[in-house]
Amino acid sequence: MDVFDRIIEVTKPIAKGYILNLFGEPTFHPRFSDLLEKTRGFSTWLSSHLNYEEGRAHKLAMWDHLRIICSIDTLDAFEYPNYRVGGDYVNVLRNLDILANGACDVFPQFLVPSVDIDREPYIQFARQHGIPEENVILKVKLENFRLDPTSAPSPGKCHSPYMGLYFNCDGYLVPCCNNVNSALHMAHISQINSVVELYAGGKGEAVRKALAVDKNCFDSCGRCDGMRYWDTEFVDDLRAVQIVFTRLLKSDRTKIPQAGSE
Numbered sequence: 319m320d321v322f323d324r325i326i327e328v329t330k331p332i333a334k335g336y337i338l339n340l341f342g343e344p345t346f347h348p349r350f351s352d353l354l355e356k357t358r359g360f361s362t363w364l365s366s367h368l369n370y371e372e373g374r375a376h377k378l379a380m381w382d383h384l385r386i387i388c389s390i391d392t393l394d395a396f397e398y399p400n401y402r403v404g405g406d407y408v409n410v411l412r413n414l415d416i417l418a419n420g421a422c423d424v425f426p427q428f429l430v431p432s433v434d435i436d437r438e439p440y441i442q443f444a445r446q447h448g449i450p451e452e453n454v455i456l457k458v459k460l461e462n463f464r465l466d467p468t469s470a471p472s473p474g475k476c477h478s479p480y481m482g483l484y485f486n487c488d489g490y491l492v493p494c495c496n497n498v499n500s501a502l503h504m505a506h507i508s509q510i511n512s513v514v515e516l517y518a519g520g521k522g523e524a525v526r527k528a529l530a531v532d533k534n535c536f537d538s539c540g541r542c543d544g545m546r547y548w549d550t551e552f553v554d555d556l557r558a559v560q561i562v563f564t565r566l567l568k569s570d571r572t573k574i575p576q577a578g579s580e
């Protein structure tokens with residue numbers, strides 16, 4: 319908990335929100351409610367598979383800063399055990415309804431072969447559970463994705479550490495949400511005492527620059543396609559710039575004096 323407290327303390331001045339994914343089911347952390355209390359006031363995201371008793375779902379449902387990505391995985395109850403060994407689809411749907419009726423926001427996520435598939439059945443599912451259709455997440459299912467070293471790395475660059483701040487469970491600042499090895503540990507939270515040191519401390523600068531030139535300097539990155547700013551954040555940033563300019567133009571127009579008004 320000390321590590322978590324310190325991460326919150328150092329990042330709070332610049333945080334837009336927090337994502338609490340702990341390599342596994344995050345809600346099984348024995349002090350998960352304490353973690354949520356500490357991020358109160360910030361949008362706090364997590365992914366959950368919903369395979370647990372309904373009491374846990376009720377406890378989660380009360381937090382209004384919580385955004386839960388619910389891993390429903392499939393629309394087909396008979397297929398579900400292929401996605402979640404030992405999972406119980408009936409319990410999953412019961413817990414989904416508890417969350418959807420609570421104070422938190424719910425985002426049902428499905429694993430699909432391609433993002434181009436027909437969204438309609440998934441939207442129908444969301445409607446049946448009282449969830450806004452825009453909250454549906456379709457994610458391409460990756461087969462046997464691992465970060466082991468490979469002799470055939472996928473080529474490319476990665477801008478992930480320029481786009482967010484990530485800490486692993488041991489308190490190391492890392493470039494992304496993957497379980498990367500120690501070559502990509504940029505600094506430990508115990509060595510970081512300010513926002514400036516979040517970006518300039520330890521090996522951070524060297525790792526960011528190396529990934530931006532060739533991600534395959536690092537064994538952990540070989541099988542990963544990397545995150546490129548130009549493919550992801552840039553599109554949103556461009557939209558934001560367009561919105562600001564459109565608003566500026568509209569407000570300027572209102573300042574033009576009307577003919578004959580003087």
Ligand code: SF4
Binds near residue numbers: 477498533538
């Ligand atoms: S290439 Fe993949 S594993 Fe490597 S830093 Fe980027 S997102 Fe993480």
